Amino acid sequence: MNVTIVGTGYVGLVTGACLAELGNNVFCPDVDQNKIKLLNAGGMPIHEPGLEEIIQRNVEEGRLRFSSDVAASVAFADVQFIAVGTPPDEDGSADLKYVLAAARTIGRHMDGFKVIVDKSTVPVGTAEKVEAAVREELAARGLADMEFSVASNPEFLKEGAAIEDFMRPDRIVLGVATDAGGERALAALRELYRPFNRNHERTRVMDVRSAEFTKYAANAMLATRISFMNELANLADKVGADIELVRQGIGSDPRIGYSFLYAGTGYGGSCFPKDVDALCRTAQENGLPLQVLDAVQRVNASQKKVLLDKVWARFGHRTEGRVFAIWGLAFKPGTDDMREAPSRSIIEALLRAGATVRAHDPVAQEQAARALASDMADQPDLMRNITFVAQPLDAAQGADALIVLTEWKNYKSPNLRALKNALRSPLVLDGRNIYEPHAMAAAGLTYMGIGRNNAALLKAEDRLPEVAEGLVEPNERVTSAA
Ligand code: UDX
Numbered sequence: 001m002n003v004t005i006v007g008t009g010y011v012g013l014v015t016g017a018c019l020a021e022l023g024n025n026v027f028c029p030d031v032d033q034n035k036i037k038l039l040n041a042g043g044m045p046i047h048e049p050g051l052e053e054i055i056q057r058n059v060e061e062g063r064l065r066f067s068s069d070v071a072a073s074v075a076f077a078d079v080q081f082i083a084v085g086t087p088p089d090e091d092g093s094a095d096l097k098y099v100l101a102a103a104r105t106i107g108r109h110m111d112g113f114k115v116i117v118d119k120s121t122v123p124v125g126t127a128e129k130v131e132a133a134v135r136e137e138l139a140a141r142g143l144a145d146m147e148f149s150v151a152s153n154p155e156f157l158k159e160g161a162a163i164e165d166f167m168r169p170d171r172i173v174l175g176v177a178t179d180a181g182g183e184r185a186l187a188a189l190r191e192l193y194r195p196f197n198r199n200h201e202r203t204r205v206m207d208v209r210s211a212e213f214t215k216y217a218a219n220a221m222l223a224t225r226i227s228f229m230n231e232l233a234n235l236a237d238k239v240g241a242d243i244e245l246v247r248q249g250i251g252s253d254p255r256i257g258y259s260f261l262y263a264g265t266g267y268g269g270s271c272f273p274k275d276v277d278a279l280c281r282t283a284q285e286n287g288l289p290l291q292v293l294d295a296v297q298r299v300n301a302s303q304k305k306v307l308l309d310k311v312w313a314r315f316g317h318r319t320e321g322r323v324f325a326i327w328g329l330a331f332k333p334g335t336d337d338m339r340e341a342p343s344r345s346i347i348e349a350l351l352r353a354g355a356t357v358r359a360h361d362p363v364a365q366e367q368a369a370r371a372l373a374s375d376m377a378d379q380p381d382l383m384r385n386i387t388f389v390a391q392p393l394d395a396a397q398g399a400d401a402l403i404v405l406t407e408w409k410n411y412k413s414p415n416l417r418a419l420k421n422a423l424r425s426p427l428v429l430d431g432r433n434i435y436e437p438h439a440m441a442a443a444g445l446t447y448m449g450i451g452r453n454n455a456a457l458l459k460a461e462d463r464l465p466e467v468a469e470g471l472v473e474p475n476e477r478v479t480s481a482a
Helices: 010-021 033-040 051-060 070-076 097-109 126-140 162-167 180-197 208-239 243-251 272-285 291-303 306-315 342-352 365-375 380-385 392-396 416-422 437-442 476-481
Strands: 002-006 025-029 064-067 079-082 114-118 148-152 172-175 203-206 323-327 356-360 386-388 401-404 427-430 446-448
Touching: 002 010, 002 070, 002 097, 010 025, 010 051, 010 064, 010 162, 025 070, 033 064, 051 064, 051 162, 070 097, 079 097, 079 180, 097 114, 097 126, 114 126, 114 180, 126 148, 126 208, 148 172, 148 180, 148 208, 172 180, 172 208, 180 203, 203 208, 208 243, 208 272, 208 291, 272 291, 306 342, 306 401, 306 427, 323 342, 323 392, 342 356, 342 365, 342 380, 356 365, 356 392, 365 380, 365 386, 380 386, 392 416, 437 446
Parallel strands: 002 025, 002 079, 025 064, 079 114, 114 148, 172 203, 323 356, 323 401, 356 386, 401 427, 427 446
Antiparallel strands: none
8 A cells, every 4th residue: 555654753754664664565754854864874862772774675665755845755655654753732631733733734735535544643623624724725725625634543552562463463553533534534544553353353433532532541541550550669668678579469460460560760751751741631631530541641750850869868958079970871771762761851950960870771872862951041051061881881980879870682691790899888869670589688788679679588498489480570580690
């Protein structure tokens, strides 16, 4: 099939590349000419494992093209995906200006039936706004009767695993209108997604509003799990329980499940904070505030300070002369995305308190430097107090503490003896609970995780059988590396 994907951001690029990989002809327009130039020169605007190879192959084989010629992109395909950004506006609602601009462009150039698919995460009711915008453009051209249908097909891609998520979806949500246009839209989208439904049907067909809502509900549910675990972790610290063992203990219940139960430094990224905020807004606007979700947001904001509180408790609020090693800057492994990364507020607070920071991240250092410089634009001199180093151990050299903020694989099994020797004082603050407390203690390191300080007291043989059998991630390798 021919498909147009408007917007070469994260979602648009992944969707375009993957649909081309499946054999479709894909046109990816973007109003940002620099991005188009970069992509056409073989460059990559984002870091996403596997994406570059897929793009290269499909461009070479002629199935994927990038251009800023919007008229050509509308003419190219009957199915037009809108995958442009929806940044939050000042009050936290999703700003639809790019989505509606893309809709208008389609309306200005279309010359026959189109299926217009909202792929961007947009509030309930957006499809109707898209429809009105297209209709207005058509009317201005004297084509008020030209037919089209607006559908909703939200994405559920995780950064760092987006290709895998796209190619092996657990569900494909299609929201279509109940009229004849909706049927045509459904037929086209079913055909496009047919390769994913060979073994069993993954498509969930529903009305457009429910599809739009599904995306927010999914992210809100996941964010709720995280905030709830973070609150439990803080309580575990107080009562002397280990949240990691508790996680394994509750995750074995299939009604709960193991995933998304990791306590940490709070969720970040481009989706959770923005989508949770937007859903809270929608709820308020409808006179039905979501009390649980409001609390989820508050807990997340305070969770970003939990590690800092441990730092202040140990070193006091003035940290001149102190050196902190940071492992991990991106909001999660597998990406260079710094949006809402907990590392930003933590490093900013350390620098503002007078500390020196030595930071490592396998891919996000450049992005982090830019993000931090903008966060601290009022005190640009402070950027002199942060250095980005090539190796994790370089960061630890002479540091008063190591703070782990992203659970990159290469941080999971450090040489603990070398780490201890590098540090000026042997303190490890683990914001992702990737180490085993007793292994750290055995290596002479003072270990503080999130909600697990009691675990140092446990002997290996006391651990839950699932851990011993390796059914759940026990961070075993750290033990052996010690
Ligand atoms: C998320 C959704 O998973 C995806 O379906 C949606 O389409 C976009 O938003 P993403 O933002 O890429 O994807 O990251 P995800 O892996 O979901 O993690 C989000 C945040 O939650 C990260 O900051 C992560 O560190 C944090 N997290 C995740 C936890 O703190 N604990 C967990 O158990 C899981």
